[in-house]
Amino acid sequence: MAVITYLEAIRQALFEEMAADDRVFVMGEDVGAYGGAFKVTEGLIDRFGEARVIDTPISEIAIVGSAIGASYMGMRPVCEIQFIDFIACCFDMLTNFAATSRYRNGAGVPIVVRGPSGGGVGGGPFHSLNPEAFFLNTPGLKMVEPSTAYDAKGLLKAAIRDDDPVLYFEHKFLYRRIKDDVPEEDYVVPLGTAKVRRAGKDLSIVTFGAMVHTALDAATQLEAAGVDTEVLDLRSLAPLDRESLLASVAKTSRVLVLHEATRTGGIGGELAAIVAEEAFEYLDAPVVRVASEDSPAPYAPPLEAAFLPSVDKVVAAAKRLVDY
Amino acid sequence: MAVITYLEAIRQALFEEMAADDRVFVMGEDVGAYGGAFKVTEGLIDRFGEARVIDTPISEIAIVGSAIGASYMGMRPVCEIQFIDFIACCFDMLTNFAATSRYRNGAGVPIVVRGPSGGGVGGGPFHSLNPEAFFLNTPGLKMVEPSTAYDAKGLLKAAIRDDDPVLYFEHKFLYRRIKDDVPEEDYVVPLGTAKVRRAGKDLSIVTFGAMVHTALDAATQLEAAGVDTEVLDLRSLAPLDRESLLASVAKTSRVLVLHEATRTGGIGGELAAIVAEEAFEYLDAPVVRVASEDSPAPYAPPLEAAFLPSVDKVVAAAKRLVDY
Amino acid sequence: MLARHVEERLVILFRQSKVIGGLYRSLGQEGESVATAYALERTDAILPLIRNMGALMTMGVRPLEIFRQYMAKGTGNSRGRDLNIHIVHLPPAGANEPVIVGPISMLGDSISVAAGIAMGARMRAALPASRRAPGEDKKPPLVAMAWIGDGATSTGAFHEGMNFAAVQRIPLVVIAEDNKYAYSTPIARQMAIARIDERAAAYGIPHEMVDGNDMLAVYDVTKRMVVRARAGEGAALVGVDTMRMQGHAQHDDMRYVPKAVVDEWQQKDPLLRFRRVLVERRAATDKELDDVDRMTKAYAAGEADLAVNEPMPDPATVTRGVYAGDDFAVPRVELVKSPFAEDGSSA
Amino acid sequence: MLARHVEERLVILFRQSKVIGGLYRSLGQEGESVATAYALERTDAILPLIRNMGALMTMGVRPLEIFRQYMAKGTGNSRGRDLNIHIVHLPPAGANEPVIVGPISMLGDSISVAAGIAMGARMRAALPASRRAPGEDKKPPLVAMAWIGDGATSTGAFHEGMNFAAVQRIPLVVIAEDNKYAYSTPIARQMAIARIDERAAAYGIPHEMVDGNDMLAVYDVTKRMVVRARAGEGAALVGVDTMRMQGHAQHDDMRYVPKAVVDEWQQKDPLLRFRRVLVERRAATDKELDDVDRMTKAYAAGEADLAVNEPMPDPATVTRGVYAGDDFAVPRVELVKSPFAEDGSSA
């Protein structure tokens, strides 16, 4: 075991998968000589050369489109979107082409599209996106977002080995802030499996990504107030691990859904709907959502702090929920 | 009053708004000489000329981008996306540019982006889209989808006069199938207002667009089975008319959310979440969603029929709900 | 100079495309689809658009497959899930078969996918022998060919794909079809250049314009571009000057096209011209060509009849095969003896 | 030949841009931002990108506005909501003020927005008099100018916007900046053409390449394009040859750029060159220029000091002004006496 950062875990996953499988390659803007805007691909070009670490033009459509083509030929491309916000530029290629290809003609598209997501670092309206809800209504795509270094590595390996297109959202706030134990030996975190980060019996906080840490901090505060909080880290957003979600609700009967994307139209709607539809009999209280405010992501630190979900907001909502 | 089709209602709204306000103009692929792929803009060019009915290159980004620019100069552009599926190609321009402009710098973007949506006409995977969930997580956009000729006209007029970017989804299945009474005099259907299409006390079906008619047919069948169904037509998807939604739930205590987009990640999640969060005490049963199956839209008629929500599926779900 | 048997092959293919294409809207421009694809090797990749059915058949796709698709049969490659010529054929790495990726409706998207296919093939060729499939080493370097309409060259997707292919020196040959209209929009409202091949000037790749209704000329120019692409000299674009002689689709009466233009192009029909050339050069007699015509018509009719009787897809399968793991069997595209079968190479 | 006072104005603007730009990464290429914008009229539209702060100031934006933005102050045009030079100024129709649309980060998007602004202005000019604002009739036809980096010309958004402007003959002048890199990516990995202005060959519009560090040459070429655009002759593109002399942003040490290249470009610094020219032509003495330098440095420092003391935005306002109706007051961009104020026209 070694303690490494979330960022290093991603880098290791790329490195090891490329070393183990010649078909894996990386492409994106500035991923080669520069090692990526956040240095996630640092050192890859030295080891694997220009042919497998491709610096592309500023062309998100071509990055994803050519990855699809290469994957048709048996390759395993991993595309970096420099900031995940720019995934909007290749939305068509992902939703219309990649997502439907297997269904239409049995032509699987084993690509990974990854990039730095999320806020909390003063990125402003164009560098703070949490895009999962954009893609949740498109069958054929898979989506993951890790919250720990362990998962960052294991989920990326699983994504690369997966035969379907996987969107891998890495939370840039966690890149260097989160460190944890990662085994030396090869492992994967299977897609579609959530994980209970903290067991509890009074209340379930269902979340993922950077918000897992917010939830855990809130749980610590709530403990002091006598509330025993369960924190469920979804890890996979598509497919969702419905069993783990429903099991947690069955246990606590109270659900707080927490995500960093803005509230209306966010993935919290889907989660709340699953609970309201399939675990209604277990519910003792409304399903509460805590999320970012319904506005674009602002730049100034005081605004961003007011915009994002915070430990305080989570604690307050959780208390309302247990008092219901 | 005159009985006109849904399609004609849209055409009339464009015609009247252009006649009343020189700042309104239309642009899109084949909207001019040809009158649009579905003939929605037929005759406009004869009356208003090429300068106000602009045939563009196949460039969805440029269509929306130039509309934003023109709107900055005080114009009121109405863009046609030939099939709404192609809105994926300008997703970035809408979500990143148009939606955030007012928030960032106070620069409003009074544009309308409209186009034929939805399935049921054998359009296959690329011509059957219901895209509302793609945009629901982007504050700054408004979205509407009419179910009647009256609303088609009134909502489009409201959208054109609105100072924010409005996505106007017209359901192509309804174009020539739906006819109703439309006043001769000018009127609008205000954005953000739902409408009870059928009052009932046992169950609320919350829906919009073509599915309103499916819901009404189901309600008729359910009546025979002794179930008194309320059908709420949302009309506006952003902003949602929460008051009408909650009022209906308070009345019936049972909610069936119905939409034509695929189930997972659809707008039904948001609707169910609102109900589960804000009307929990009224609920006597789970919030049930009926939607298209989680796959791309298939082409063959037997597949499409199995894919789409049907009257039978709605009736069956409604019965389960009242029997809960 | 083309060998006689090549010309004969061409005419058979061309007729096939004519017969089926006549129903489905490539009237007046079928020639270029056939003549361009004919410049490829059997194992190359094609990404046709809706009007390039001729290219499919040139690569050996059995017409039955196309009828199945048009009729949304459960036996077709998309099993009724997608339209007309939207078929995909990804043969095993070592097979002596073409890579085929049918259109997706979002115009322009296929260019970067085509670039990726050719790039992926190049990467495969660099894999260690142990990683390669039996037979793979014997295949010539893959060239990808994609067709694109005048209108579709206005899309951002076209631009990004072309530029990427140019920078990466990818063996991609793009056939840009100036058929005068995109739906109802005349080319002058689509671009401010007079020659469609100048779209390529922005990418620093070779480009040439050719009379699209002169099949032999189309073949010659395309062949040159294919040869240099295969030799590692990178992407190229061929502009073809032709005319869409019917409406965009069946419902379109084309009233926006001046009658004089239609009449003028009627004279230039590629079929009639090619026939004249064949006869002049004594490559075929009128009688032989009439026979070919009858033969292909009958063949097409037979294929259509076969398709008609095949079953529609089972509604119970509607959600199958969205993801891997639930692999819902996909029928392989049937290939017939193609022009490449006989002589190995098309030249 | 430019009149002396024009040259003097230019140097003041240029120095301003240098001082502020030095902090924020347009080092080595500030000259072209100033010289291109200077070819516009006071009432024209600009859509600068992040490195074109000089263009903002040339149009009269008070430096204070830029400091406010960089410091995320509540007093700035975006009220702390957006970054650096992301400001927007949409003056009332009749005002003698420029239209300014600051960058959005999605590269390429601004091109079609710029096209729409110029098209919208043209449409406004066609409105009946009763619909037009007082003073609007007296304004010259609006020309929009947008800047775009070498890297950003690879985007689909660039292509669609350029093509649209070309087809619609929109008075748009695009300044394409070859500054050798896009972040760390050298231009050779961005495009397979040697001259960036050839991007425009695909659109059938005039294009020219100019030494971007020769401010007078940049001005001359740009002015020509602006004049023809204003005369109704449509869009054009000016390619500027320059060099980004710092990393992409502060964290980037530019180790991917060979030292020799940096040294070579150091010799071509636009400021030093312009200074030499001014002195040679006796437009200014060294002493005068040193004075200007001191003056602008002091001015910038004063502006920065003002901004520092202004309040941050109130967190309670975070959701205000997402939609119309809830109009949260937006401070108008402060304009200062600009070079255009004096002589009406810049030429």
Ligand SMILES: Cc1ncc(C[n+]2csc(CCOP(=O)(O)OP(=O)(O)O)c2C)c(N)n1
């Ligand atoms: C991105 C996108 N926008 C719009 C359409 C709708 N559409 C389908 S075909 C067509 C015209 C295509 O014209 P062209 O590219 O010239 O090909 P042609 O039909 O002439 O062969 C249009 C606008 C589309 N398929 N894709």
Ligand SMILES: Cc1ncc(C[n+]2csc(CCOP(=O)(O)OP(=O)(O)O)c2C)c(N)n1
């Ligand atoms: C669509 C899009 N993709 C990626 C980025 C990330 N990005 C920001 S600046 C930059 C490099 C820009 O290079 P260039 O256009 O040459 O401008 P320069 O920085 O040299 O002035 C990149 C890749 C972006 N802003 N937009």
Ligand SMILES: [Mg+2]
């Ligand atoms: Mg065409």
Ligand SMILES: [Mg+2]
């Ligand atoms: Mg650059």
